[in-house]
Amino acid sequence: MADLKRMSDEELMQSFQKGDDSAYNEIVERYKNKLLNHIFYYVKEREWAEDIVQDTFVRVYLNKDKYREIAKVSTWIYTIAINLAKTSLSRTGKMNAFSITGKDGENDYEIKDKNTETDKDVLKNELSDVIMSSIDNLEEKFREIVMLRDIDEMSYEEIAALLKIPTGTVKSRLNRARLNLRDALSEYIK
Amino acid sequence: MSRCGKIEEMIKSGELEIDVANETNEAVKNHTAECVECRDFIESMKKISSVVRNSEKITVSDSFSEGLKIKLEAAKKEEQKNIQPSMPLFTRMVYYVSGAAAMMIGFMYISSLGVFEQKTDSSVIPSVPGTTQLAVAEQEDEKSLTDSLETLRDNVVNDEEMRLRVNAEER
Numbered sequence: 001m002a003d004l005k006r007m008s009d010e011e012l013m014q015s016f017q018k019g020d021d022s023a024y025n026e027i028v029e030r031y032k033n034k035l036l037n038h039i040f041y042y043v044k045e046r047e048w049a050e051d052i053v054q055d056t057f058v059r060v061y062l063n064k065d066k067y068r069e070i071a072k073v074s075t076w077i078y079t080i081a082i083n084l085a086k087t088s089l090s091r092t093g094k095m096n097a098f099s100i101t102g103k104d105g106e107n108d109y110e111i112k113d114k115n116t117e118t119d120k121d122v123l124k125n126e127l128s129d130v131i132m133s134s135i136d137n138l139e140e141k142f143r144e145i146v147m148l149r150d151i152d153e154m155s156y157e158e159i160a161a162l163l164k165i166p167t168g169t170v171k172s173r174l175n176r177a178r179l180n181l182r183d184a185l186s187e188y189i190k
Numbered sequence: 191m192s193r194c195g196k197i198e199e200m201i202k203s204g205e206l207e208i209d210v211a212n213e214t215n216e217a218v219k220n221h222t223a224e225c226v227e228c229r230d231f232i233e234s235m236k237k238i239s240s241v242v243r244n245s246e247k248i249t250v251s252d253s254f255s256e257g258l259k260i261k262l263e264a265a266k267k268e269e270q271k272n273i274q275p276s277m278p279l280f281t282r283m284v285y286y287v288s289g290a291a292a293m294m295i296g297f298m299y300i301s302s303l304g305v306f307e308q309k310t311d312s313s314v315i316p317s318v319p320g321t322t323q324l325a326v327a328e329q330e331d332e333k334s335l336t337d338s339l340e341t342l343r344d345n346v347v348n349d350e351e352m353r354l355r356v357n358a359e360e361r
Binding site for chain 2: 150178
């Protein structure tokens with residue numbers, strides 16, 4: 001198990017393709033929360049997002065032989081997840097329903113007892129909401145890049161490969177997105 | 191927006207990578223050493239990234255793994271179902287192709303007998319066994335039908351004449 005932790009995603013995938021299901025489990029462990037946070041920004045509902053993430057891993061399992069090392073595992077998995085999210089949204093007619101008020105999933109965060117919240121907790125929750133709303137308000141092309149870079153912590157090259165755009169465009173879009181966020185979050189970054 | 195705006199412009203154009211602006215670009219380093227506005231601007235941009243990165247993240251529920259396991263089992267079963275019919279389908283295909291080939295051979299054999307050759311001389315038609323008898327039978331049927339119709343018509347005429355005669359006698 002310790003060896004699996006040290007293996008790269010691509011090495012894990014190779015091992016999984018050879019029939020090692022524990023390598024698959026390690027991939028699931030590495031990506032489940034990252035994907036959940038990413039997909040949550042699309043669908044705004046925790047259970048729905050979780051459902052899509054599970055479906056993503058089912059696809060990964062069934063299509064393991066279709067993966068080729070020409071692409072990074074992360075790019076492949078995110079592509080599957082994003083396509084599933086978009087399909088799921090279009091089926092329910094919510095494809096363009098990104099809105100500031102669309103925080104259906106807000107109550108789906110871990111339920112906390114208000115009485116035990118410290119001022120710091122309240123501030124942190126408030127900040128999270130503001131960040132989420134601010135990202136939500138960005139144009140889709142900017143929002144996607146902020147999510148991939150700052151939330152999913154992908155490299156510029158990975159983002160470029162995933163979105164099929166040049167690395168320079170990734171950088172300029174990210175900078176523009178951050179300029180917009182800077183205005184929205186100005187009072188929290190002093 | 192900073193009053194200088196030099197760094198901001200570089201960032202907007204994608205020329206500068208904000209995370210490593212001071213570390214990799216000597217010109218930027220020299221400029222920010224003197225320009226307070228641009229230095230503050232870079233710091234605020236870096237903070238944005240850090241604030242977003244450190245924002246609260248959600249994690250999968252406790253039932254996630256169990257749910258995934260159930261979905262995987264169902265998907266594997268479904269996949270198995272889709273694979274199984276492929277063998278009988280192949281066998282069926284062999285049967286279909288064999289049947290089609292047998293029909294083709296039969297058709298070619300019958301064609302070789304000249305059944306489907308078009309003949310202008312009707313006298314040749316009876317050369318196929320049974321055709322003469324069939325044609326004669328058809329002609330006899332037609333004659334018999336014509337005779338029946340004529341008899342029926344005669345009967346109707348006779349009835350009408352009989353009715354007129356009876357009426358005349360009654361009067």
